[in-house]
Amino acid sequence: MTAAVRAELARWPASLKVGSASFALIVLTGLFAPWLTAYDPYTQDLANFLQPPSWQHPFGTDQVGRDVFTRVLYGIRIDLQIGFLTTYVPMSYGLLLGALAGYLGGWFDTVLMRLLDVAVAFPFLVLIIVIIAILGPGVHTIYIAVFILAWTMYARLARSEMLVERGKDYVLAARTLGYPTSRVIFRHAMPNVINSSIVFSMADFVLNILLVSGLSFLGLGVEAPLPEWGAMIAEGRDFIFDAWWIATLPGLAIVLTGVSLSLIGDGLAHRLGQRQRSFL
Amino acid sequence: MTTTAPLLNVAGLCIEFRTGDAVVRANADVSFTLTAGRTLGVVGESGSGKSVLCRSLLGLIPSPPGFVTAGSVRFEGGELLGLDEAGLRRVRGTAIAMIFQNPMSGLNPVWPVGDQISEGLRVHRGLASRDARARAVALMQQVGIPSPEKRYDEYPHQWSGGMLQRAMIAMAMACEPRLLLADEPTTALDATIQDQILALLVELQERTGMAMILVSHDMAVIAETSDEVAVMYAGRIVELASTAAVFRAPRHPYTLGLLGSIPRNTGDTRLRPIPGQPPNLVELGPGCSFADRCVFTSAECRVTPAALRPVGPAHLSACLFPERMTAASA
Amino acid sequence: MAILEYIVGRILQMVPVLFGVSLVAFLCIHLVPGDPVQIMMHGRATPEVLATVRAELGLDQPLPEQYLRFIGGAIVGDLGKSIIQKAPVNEIIGERLGPSLFLLVYSAVLAVLFALPLAVVAALRAERLIDHSIRILGVVGFAMPPFWIGLLLMVLFGLVLNWFPISGYGDSFVEHLWHLFLPSVTIAVFLAPLLVQSLRSAMLDVMTADYIEVARAKGLSRRRIVVKHVLRNAAIPVVTVLAVNIGWLLGGAVIVEYVFAFPGLGSLLVRAVGFRDYPVIQGLTLVFAVIVMIINLLADLSYMAIDRRVLRR
Numbered sequence: 050m051t052a053a054v055r056a057e058l059a060r061w062p063a064s065l066k067v068g069s070a071s072f073a074l075i076v077l078t079g080l081f082a083p084w085l086t087a088y089d090p091y092t093q094d095l096a097n098f099l100q101p102p103s104w105q106h107p108f109g110t111d112q113v114g115r116d117v118f119t120r121v122l123y124g125i126r127i128d129l130q131i132g133f134l135t136t137y138v139p140m141s142y143g144l145l146l147g148a149l150a151g152y153l154g155g156w157f158d159t160v161l162m163r164l165l166d167v168a169v170a171f172p173f174l175v176l177i178i179v180i181i182a183i184l185g186p187g188v189h190t191i192y193i194a195v196f197i198l199a200w201t202m203y204a205r206l207a208r209s210e211m212l213v214e215r216g217k218d219y220v221l222a223a224r225t226l227g228y229p230t231s232r233v234i235f236r237h238a239m240p241n242v243i244n245s246s247i248v249f250s251m252a253d254f255v256l257n258i259l260l261v262s263g264l265s266f267l268g269l270g271v272e273a274p275l276p277e278w279g280a281m282i283a284e285g286r287d288f289i290f291d292a293w294w295i296a297t298l299p300g301l302a303i304v305l306t307g308v309s310l311s312l313i314g315d316g317l318a319h320r321l322g323q324r325q326r327s328f329l
Numbered sequence: 330m331t332t333t334a335p336l337l338n339v340a341g342l343c344i345e346f347r348t349g350d351a352v353v354r355a356n357a358d359v360s361f362t363l364t365a366g367r368t369l370g371v372v373g374e375s376g377s378g379k380s381v382l383c384r385s386l387l388g389l390i391p392s393p394p395g396f397v398t399a400g401s402v403r404f405e406g407g408e409l410l411g412l413d414e415a416g417l418r419r420v421r422g423t424a425i426a427m428i429f430q431n432p433m434s435g436l437n438p439v440w441p442v443g444d445q446i447s448e449g450l451r452v453h454r455g456l457a458s459r460d461a462r463a464r465a466v467a468l469m470q471q472v473g474i475p476s477p478e479k480r481y482d483e484y485p486h487q488w489s490g491g492m493l494q495r496a497m498i499a500m501a502m503a504c505e506p507r508l509l510l511a512d513e514p515t516t517a518l519d520a521t522i523q524d525q526i527l528a529l530l531v532e533l534q535e536r537t538g539m540a541m542i543l544v545s546h547d548m549a550v551i552a553e554t555s556d557e558v559a560v561m562y563a564g565r566i567v568e569l570a571s572t573a574a575v576f577r578a579p580r581h582p583y584t585l586g587l588l589g590s591i592p593r594n595t596g597d598t599r600l601r602p603i604p605g606q607p608p609n610l611v612e613l614g615p616g617c618s619f620a621d622r623c624v625f626t627s628a629e630c631r632v633t634p635a636a637l638r639p640v641g642p643a644h645l646s647a648c649l650f651p652e653r654m655t656a657a658s659a
Numbered sequence: 660m661a662i663l664e665y666i667v668g669r670i671l672q673m674v675p676v677l678f679g680v681s682l683v684a685f686l687c688i689h690l691v692p693g694d695p696v697q698i699m700m701h702g703r704a705t706p707e708v709l710a711t712v713r714a715e716l717g718l719d720q721p722l723p724e725q726y727l728r729f730i731g732g733a734i735v736g737d738l739g740k741s742i743i744q745k746a747p748v749n750e751i752i753g754e755r756l757g758p759s760l761f762l763l764v765y766s767a768v769l770a771v772l773f774a775l776p777l778a779v780v781a782a783l784r785a786e787r788l789i790d791h792s793i794r795i796l797g798v799v800g801f802a803m804p805p806f807w808i809g810l811l812l813m814v815l816f817g818l819v820l821n822w823f824p825i826s827g828y829g830d831s832f833v834e835h836l837w838h839l840f841l842p843s844v845t846i847a848v849f850l851a852p853l854l855v856q857s858l859r860s861a862m863l864d865v866m867t868a869d870y871i872e873v874a875r876a877k878g879l880s881r882r883r884i885v886v887k888h889v890l891r892n893a894a895i896p897v898v899t900v901l902a903v904n905i906g907w908l909l910g911g912a913v914i915v916e917y918v919f920a921f922p923g924l925g926s927l928l929v930r931a932v933g934f935r936d937y938p939v940i941q942g943l944t945l946v947f948a949v950i951v952m953i954i955n956l957l958a959d960l961s962y963m964a965i966d967r968r969v970l971r972r
Contacts, residue, residue, distance in 0.1 A: 085961075162732070167679030170948045175911025175928065176683075182940050183691050184933040252801075256907075259804050263914045266806045267929050282807055289814050300807035307802025358900050414881065421878030429876075434869040439891050439966050486968045500877065548812055 052082050065316020072309040079125030088116035088122040090276045099292045109294040111284065117295060120276035121302050127277045128306070131188065132258040135195040136250050143203025148242050150204070151211025152234050161204065168201040174260065178269065186269045191261060202253070210242040244321045251314025255307040262303055278303050334406070335362040336540050337386075337508060342400035344378075344385055344564075345527040347393065353610045357564045359400070360637070362483040365507065368534065368541040370555030370572065372548060372587065374607050374656035378564040379544045382509045385454060386542075387425060388417040404508070422449045427499035430513040436485040442496050443469070443481030457478035468499040472529060495529070502533060509534075511543045515550060527554055548587050552576060560584045563608050563618040568635055570644040582623045582645035582654060625653040661970045662963070669959055673952055680952075683943040685729045688937045689722070699742060699935050705791075712742055729941075735930065738942035743934050748942040752924065756946070758828050758835075759923035763912060765839050766846035771846055774854035779885065781855065782862035790859075797852035805911045809845040809918040826920045837899060842919045849911050850904075857900040861893035868892070895966050902958030906951055 078085065092113030108117035136214075150158040154303045168176075180194035214220055215238065223237045262279025264270030271277035273284065278299040285295030344356040355378045363369050364465060370377045384390050386402055386409065402409040409420065421427075429435045436445055447465035450456045450583065462481065469477030472495040485493060494514065501509060511530060515523035534541055539626055543554055551558055551572065558575045560568040568581040579585045586603035605622035617635035620626045633649055640646040648654070684926060688695050696712050697704075704712070713719050716739065717728055720877035732738060781793040817825035829838040865871065866889055874884050913925030920926065929937040961970050 086897065165674045167683065167956060170676055170680050170951050171683070171944070172906040172909035172913070172947050172951060174907075174913055175944065175947045178913070178928060178932055179687050179940060179944055182935065182937070183687055241690065255802055259802075262804055263806055265709055266804075267914065267917055269929075269932065279804065279806070282804070282810065286810060289810060290818060293814070296807070300804060300811075301946065303804050304799060304802045308798050311798040311802060315794075338694050389872060389875055418878045418880060420877055423878060427873075429869060429873060429877040431869055435873045437870045437888055437892065437966060439873070439895075440888075448879070452879060452883065454878075496874070500873075 057136075060320065062316045062319045064312040065320060068309050068312025068316055069146070071104045071305070072313060075125060075306055075309060076129065078122060079129060082122040082125065083120075086116065086119040086122055088119040090115065091274055099288065099295075101253045101292070102294055108298045109292065111281075111295045112288055112292075117281075117298055121278070121279060121299050123276045124278045124281065124299060124302065125306075127271065127275060128258050128261060128270060128303070130255050131191065131261045131271075134192065135160075135199065135257040136254045139196055139199035140246060140250055140253075143200030144207045144243065144246055145198065147204030147207030148211045148234060148239060151208035151242075152215055152230075152238065158208075161208070165201050166206055168198060169205075173198065174263070177260070177264070178267075181264070183226070186264075186272070188271055191264060191270055195260075199257075203249070206246055206249060207242050210245050214241050215239045248314055248318045248321065251310050251317065255310045258303060258306060279307045336365040336405060337363040338403040339382075339386075340384070340401045340403075342385065342402065343398045344381055344390065345396050354564050354613065355395070355610070356385065358636070359561075359564075359566055360564065361559055361569060363508070363540050363542065365540050366534070366538045367556045368543055368554055370551035370558045371542060371561060372546065372551050372558060373561035374546060376607055376610070377561040379561050381514050382561070383427065383512050383542060383544055387421050388412065389413075389427075394620060404449050422501075422506075422615065423453050423504040424506055425508045425510065426504070426506035427510040427512065428494070428497045428501045428514050431453075431517045432497050433485075433490055433517065435497055436493060438485055440484075441482045442485055442488065442493075443477075443483075446496060446500045446503060446638045450501065453504050465499070465503070468503060469496070472496075472499045472502070472533070473525075474499070481531045487518075490518050491526065494518060494522075494526055498526075498529065500534070502537070505537060505539075507539055509539055509541045511541060511545055513546070516546070523550070524553075527603050530554065560587065563610060563613065565618070565647060566645075567619065567635075567647040568645065569637065572642050574641070578641075578655075580640045580644060580651040580654065581619075582625050583619050586622075587653060617647070619654060625650060665970055666960065669956060673956065676952065677949075680948040681730050681733060681945060682726075684941050684948070685726050687944060688718075688941060695935075701938060715740070715742070726901055733945060737943070739856070739938040741936055741939050743936045743940070748938050751927070751939060752942050752946055755923050755927050756943055758921065759912070759916070759925065760841055760950075761835055762842060762846070762916070762921065762923060763838070766843040766850065766912070767787040767908075769843050769847035770850040770854055774858060777851075777953070778855045778858035779861065779890075781859045782866070783885070785859075785863055793855065793859075797855050800828060800848050800852040803848065805845055805849045806914045806918050808848050809842065809854040809915050812841050812845055813919065828922055839921075839958070842915050842921055845915045845918075846908065846911055849906055852898065853904060854897065858893055858897045864896075865889050865892045891965060895962060897956050898962050898965070902955050905954045905958075909947060909951065 060220065094110070095108050096114065098112055098114040100106055100110040100114075106116050106118065108121060111117055111120070146161060148229055150161040177191070177194045180197065181190050184190045184193065220233060220238055223233045228237075232264075261270055262277065262282070265272075265277045265279035266283045268283065271280050273280060281299040282296045285292070285297075285299070289296050339362070340360045342356050343354065344360040346353040346355055357378075359378075359382060361369065371382065373379050381390065381395070385395075386396060386404075388409070390397075397410055398600070400410065403419070404425065410416075412420070436442060443462065443465055446468060447456075447458070447461035449460040450464055451458065454461075466477045466481060469480070472625065474480060474495050480488075480655060488496070494517075498514075509530075514530065515526050518526060527550060530541065530543070533539075542553075543551070545551055555572050558568070558572050559566045560575070560581060562583045568575065568579065568584045570580070575584060576588065579588060583603070589603070603622055608618050608621065614631060616629075616631040616633055617626075620630040621629065628648070630649055635647045635649050637645045637647045640648075640651050691698060694709075696709050696716070696718065700709065700712065701914075717725055720728070729739075736749050738752065740747050741751060744751055777796075778795050781790045784790050813825045816822045823841050824838050825841065827838050829835045871884060871888060874888050879888075909925075912923070913928060914920075916923040916925035917929050924946065927939065928943050931943065959969075
């Protein structure tokens with residue numbers, strides 16, 4: 050077993066190793082945040098507001114005296130959770146619908162394609178904002194909006210992959226053996242269809258973190274006082290000239306997370322023998 | 330002039346491909362000379378090193394992984410190996426031109442065909458585009474492209490394979506090369522088109538007096554076009570002689586095998602393929618590399634290095650025991 | 660003739676999509692839970708006022724009739740009236756359309772200027788140190804939130820160094836270039852990695868093509884081969900990547916416009932959402948979608964100009 054693990058690790062490209070190590074570190078930091086800091090992310094300390102970075106407050110304090118480092122650590126929990134769910138929930142049914150459409154064709158495919166055509170005609174963020182305008186701001190609305198829209202990208206990807214796989218000999222062989230359609234789709238074709246989506250999901254994860262922090266920055270997403278990175282940058286914006294650290298350091302956290310995930314995506318593309326996909 | 334100095338003299342050419350730890354000897358000690366106006370046919374199975382040989386003459390082998398480790402290539406008295414990019418560029422397309430196996434992918438899909446024919450004239454001869462166009466149209470006429478004026482502006486996807494190969498030939502002939510390298514020029518084409526293209530090459534050669542190296546895996550193609558034949562196997566020339574001599578009395582068992590695999594219309598119609606597979610070029614033993622597939626093989630063949638040596642007048646063979654073949658056929 | 664046929668066919672393809680798009684834009688006001696008019700007036704209006712507004716917006720009519728009025732108006736450029744800004748929506752949007760398009764084109768140009776040399780170097784030195792460095796640069800550029808880069812650029816080049824204005828649009832073309840420099844760079848930083856990566860891999864693909872070996876055998880210089888033969892072919896997939904991602908680019912622009920308080924469509928959208936100005940939101944939804952569709956059309960046409968093979972179907 051350990052030999053198998055070691056063999057697998059030996060086949061990992063450097064980007065995959067570095068990316069997963071730093072991402073694992075970020076996740077662990079988020080999980081153990083309460084043990085890594087002496088402060089509370091919400092407790093205000095008005096006597097110590099806008100303190101520059103120091104030994105006591107490595108990332109300084111914000112306008113109400115909260116420790117920025119602590120808030121950045123707790124932010125990991127919020128941003129990663131939202132990023133994860135907004136990526137993999139839509140991926141699950143997007144893959145399913147796209148693969149079915151690609152395999153079955155017919156009216157189902159036609160309807161799905163028309164839906165996708167309309168969906169890509171809008172800038173993604175604009176539609177999200179419109180849904181927020183309808184339902185009101187907040188994390189729940191972001192979930193609803195992304196769940197309504199984001200599956201389309203995976204459906205498109207899975208459909209085009211399935212169209213390729215469907216014509217290959219091994220699928221024909223499985224069909225001539227009289228296997229039920231569901232078995233041909235899920236046991237035979239799906240494992241080959243899914244790889245491109247897995248690679249893509251890493252870039253999507255990054256984009257979703259950017260999306261959530263962006264919406265929070267616009268005041269349409271996660272609301273104060275939750276320590277979401279984008280919301281923290283928005284709060285720090287007003288003080289950026291006097292206290293650069295409030296807005297700058299949460300941004301670095303986003304960059305670090307994004308880079309880790311992108312490296313994983315890059316490495317997975319190599320490992321899974323996928324053509325290096327463009328980010329989108 | 331009565332003493333014709335050779336146009337091209339290749340001596341002891343060795344080319345290796347290195348990938349990871351593996352070293353493949355794609356060409357080993359390849360030597361031959363070619364006189365102006367003559368045609369050398371290079372024949373062998375795929376992987377025998379004939380395309381590598383052609384490309385190496387123009388410095389077209391990507392390095393890494395390809396390395397020329399020994400030898401010399403003298404063209405018109407000047408050494409080609411070791412020339413830098415700029416030096417090679419002065420030879421490519423002007424003194425030596427090349428045509429390739431697959432005309433369908435050999436032309437840039439986003440350029441009109443005519444512009445690709447005239448490109449060499451603009452770059453090497455500095456012709457203005459109008460003059461280059463006029464010259465290219467004349468070339469297209471020469472290689473048998475109908476209504477060239479009209480077809481000049483068409484794109485490759487609008488043309489058939491045979492027409493595209495004519496365009497490739499026109500492109501190669503643009504700057505009147507003294508040597509034309511033709512790497513499997515008819516392999517990708519229909520049988521009827523093949524003969525037309527070969528006839529065209531022969532006709533152009535007669536008209537311009539250029540020399541030609543024609544690479545093919547097909548003995549029939551070689552018979553039709555070449556003055557001399559070099560038979561290649563596993564990176565080596567194993568037999569080198571005039572076409573007539575090779576076809577009349579081959580002195581290497583591999584050549585015999587290749588001749589046996591020509592489908593004939595008369596007599597024995599069965600194809601007799603050479604048994605076995607070409608050797609793995611990474612794991613060559615010390616002896617003759619054809620030994621494992623040879624019907625005349627003996628224990629000595631596997632241990633004694635087999636070098637090319639005279640076995641008759643102007644006839645070279647790398648077989649250690651060519652007399653075994655004569656004995657068998659007698 | 661084939662070209663004309665292609666263009667007409669391509670435009671006809673847009674009709675069903677336009678129908679779907681208009682339906683989405685139309686429905687968004689009707690999906691609001693509760694009474695949109697009540698929400699629009701922020702619960703501070705008398706029933707009489709609410710009734711008037713409802714009549715003014717045509718919300719008292721049956722749905723199909725409302726849709727026909729909406730689509731009929733949209734075709735002639737009438738997008739209704741903003742109750743909050745007390746002005747026709749098409750005028751509010753029209754004012755900001757020019758600056759937004761300027762920003763879009765400007766940032767696309769900057770992104771190409773950044774990306775082209777980097778991609779060419781990365782492709783020509785593939786798998787060497789410089790290629791890996793460019794890839795890392797791209798990964799970092801991709802992970803940086805646009806609003807954050809915008810903020811940092813604004814502080815550094817606007818406030819500390821005082822080289823560029825941090826907001827506004829300016830009055831002349833040169834002033835536009837100057838005022839829009841920081842926001843455009845911000846968007847370009849976000850777009851360039853995408854371009855570098857797709858152009859690099861497209862170039863690597865093209866460089867293995869047979870016709871490139873033919874070009875080398877012809878004795879062409881490396882520079883000529885890259886410029887005349889490789890880049891033109893490699894541009895095809897890049898144009899596609901750009902077009903597919905134009906929605907993301909516009910989304911990024913929305914946030915960047917907001918950061919720089921830029922008088923464009925994006926900041927208008929954010930403000931309209933803040934005020935629940937539904938007619939403006941509806942109009943913007945439609946306009947954004949039409950911009951995306953037009954850019955996709957232009958991409959397909961330039962695709963055709965580069966590669967005539969698309970006409971063959």
